Every structure is written in C-alpha cells, then in structure tokens.
Amino acid sequence: xxxxxxxxxxxxxxxxxxxxxxxxxxxxxxxxxxxxxxxxxxxxxxxxxxxxxxxxxxxxxxxxxxxxxxxxxxxxxxxxxxxxxxxxxxxxxxxxxxxxxxxxxxxxxxxxxxxxxxxxxxxxxxxxxxxxxxxxxxxxxxxxxxxxxxxxxxxxxxxxxxxxxxxxxxxxxxxxxxxxxxxxxxxxxxxxxxxxxxxxxxxxxxxxxxxxxxxxxxxxxxxxxxxxxxxxxxxxxx
Numbered sequence: 001x002x003x004x005x006x007x008x009x010x011x012x013x014x015x016x017x018x019x020x021x022x023x024x025x026x027x028x029x030x031x032x033x034x035x036x037x038x039x040x041x042x043x044x045x046x047x048x049x050x051x052x053x054x055x056x057x058x059x060x061x062x063x064x065x066x067x068x069x070x071x072x073x074x075x076x077x078x079x080x081x082x083x084x085x086x087x088x089x090x091x092x093x094x095x096x097x098x099x100x101x102x103x104x105x106x107x108x109x110x111x112x113x114x115x116x117x118x119x120x121x122x123x124x125x126x127x128x129x130x131x132x133x134x135x136x137x138x139x140x141x142x143x144x145x146x147x148x149x150x151x152x153x154x155x156x157x158x159x160x161x162x163x164x165x166x167x168x169x170x171x172x173x174x175x176x177x178x179x180x181x182x183x184x185x186x187x188x189x190x191x192x193x194x195x196x197x198x199x200x201x202x203x204x205x206x207x208x209x210x211x212x213x214x215x216x217x218x219x220x221x222x223x224x225x226x227x228x229x230x231x232x233x234x235x236x237x238x
Contacts, residue, residue: 003068004060006089006172010072011058014048017180020056023047029231034222039064041222045235052080052186057235066092069100074179075238079188081198083107083118083152084205084238085179087172091162099160100137101168103129103175106152108198108238119153121178126154129171134158144212146204202238209236 002008014020025047032043045059055075062068069090076082088102105122107114137157160168189195210216210232219228 003062003091004070005169006070006072006087007058007060009169009172010070010087010176011046013176014050014056014180018050018053018183020048020050020053023049023055025234026230028227029234032223032227032231036063036222039067045231047234052077052082052183054078055235059235061090068092073236074183076186078199078202079195080186081108081114081189081194082183082186083114087175089168089172097162098135099162099165099168101134101160102157103154103172104152104156105154105179106150108201109194113194115153118182121182122154122175125171125174125178126156129156132158132160132164132167132171134160139214141214141217143214144208146208147212150201206237 011020025045029045032041034041041061041063043059043061045057048056048058050056053074054077055073057071057073057075059071060068061071067090069088072085072087074082074085076084084104084106086102086104086106088100090100092098105118107118135158137159189198210220210228216228216232216236219231223231
C-alpha cells in the first residue's frame with residue numbers, strides 16, 4: 001500500500017484543477033527529523049499556492065518503520081473568507097493496522113452566511129463519513145482555550161481500521177469535490193464588517209495556534225521553539 005496515497009492524489013488533482021504551483025521553503029523546513037522512543041520521526045512538507053490560495057501544504061510524515069501518511073491544508077488569500085481546510089490520512093496508527101483520519105473545514109466567521117456557504121454543502125458528506133466504524137482519538141495533549149472556544153462545525157477526527165481504506169479515500173475525493181466547488185465560487189469579501197471579523201480571527205489564530213494545538217506543542221518538543229515557529233509561519237498561520 002502507498003502510505004502517501006493522499007499526497008499523490010491531491011498533488012495531481014490540485015495541479016490539474018486549480019493550477020497549483022510550488023512555492024519555495026527554507027532549507028531547514030524541507031526535511032525535519034528527530035528520534036523519539038516510538039521511532040524516528042520524519043516530516044517532508046511541500047508548499048504551493050494558487051489563485052485565491054496563499055498556502056497549499058502537502059506534507060508527508062512518517063514515524064518508525066510503519067507509521068506514515070499525509071497532511072493537506074489550504075489557506076486562502078486575505079481578501080477571501082474561504083475556510084481553513086485540512087485533510088489527514090495516516091496509516092498503521094499505533095501499529096495496529098489502523099488509520100488516523102481527519103477532515104476539517106473551518107469558516108473564518110461564525111454567522112449564517114458561513115453556515116449557508118460553507119457548512120451546509122458538507123452536511124450530508126459529514127453525516128455519511130460518520131457511518132464508518134471508528135474510534136475516538138485521544139490527543140497527546142489537551143487543546144488550548146482558543147481552540148476549545150472555536151470548534152469548527154465540520155470536524156471529523158477518528159481512528160479507522162485499514163480495512164476501510166477504499167471508503168476513506170472515496171470520502172476524501174468527495175470532500176475535495178465539494179471544497180474545490182466552493183473554492184471556484186469564492187469571491188473577494190467587500191463587506192467591511194465581515195472583512196474585519198476575518199482579520200480578527202486570523203490574528204487570533206496566528207497568536208494562539210502554535211501553543212494551543214497539540215501538534216504544535218509536539219513540534220516544539222521535537223525541534224525547538226525556533227524551528228516550530230518557522231514551520232508555523234510558512235505552513236500553518238492564516
């Protein structure tokens with residue numbers, strides 16, 4: 001099985017469908033490696049951009065002999081309210097033939113307009129993927145207060161048996177079918193009030209996400225504050 005199948009699938013698709021092109025990364029971010037008791041951890045991010053999107057991150061990750069997968073994130077240009085998008089499929093979770101599967105579609109503004117434009121199109125998809133037999137995820141650390149107060153309405157984070165790989169990849173394709181359709185319809189936000197709310201959320205996200213997200217905390221522990229901050233600056237901040 002190709003442990004980076006999501007990376008291959010999404011790289012080809014976004015290049016073909018939205019004209020994604022690669023952006024440069026500092027040399028120190030192209031390959032991050034560290035040793036943990038559970039094995040050697042390696043992260044190889046690639047950074048891209050496209051019209052309306054200032055950051056498209058497709059990151060390959062592995063740990064030890066078997067654990068490997070892909071993290072995808074889409075971050076819009078400042079004048080768009082296109083939601084922060086995340087997809088993650090990681091295989092052999094905990095060495096038990098399982099997958100870590102995560103999808104998020106996080107509107108930048110909490111209001112009826114965001115619900116209509118960004119939440120409702122994914123309702124049926126979200127209900128359907130929840131029918132796959134799965135287990136809850138216990139995060140290695142408790143999320144911070146900012147994330148607890150800003151839980152996205154489209155947020156699927158589960159452990160799934162690898163037997164369901166075809167179903168998971170099919171849901172990943174469906175997810176990006178909907179996301180790309182929303183992306184194509186996105187227009188610059190002209191409303192001053194809404195733009196202010198977008199800017200406020202981006203500012204708060206960038207202030208808190210490194211310390212609030214368990215993955216950010218783990219990154220600091222593995223590589224140090226300086227490298228973690230550089231990683232978030234190039235790849236995660238909105």
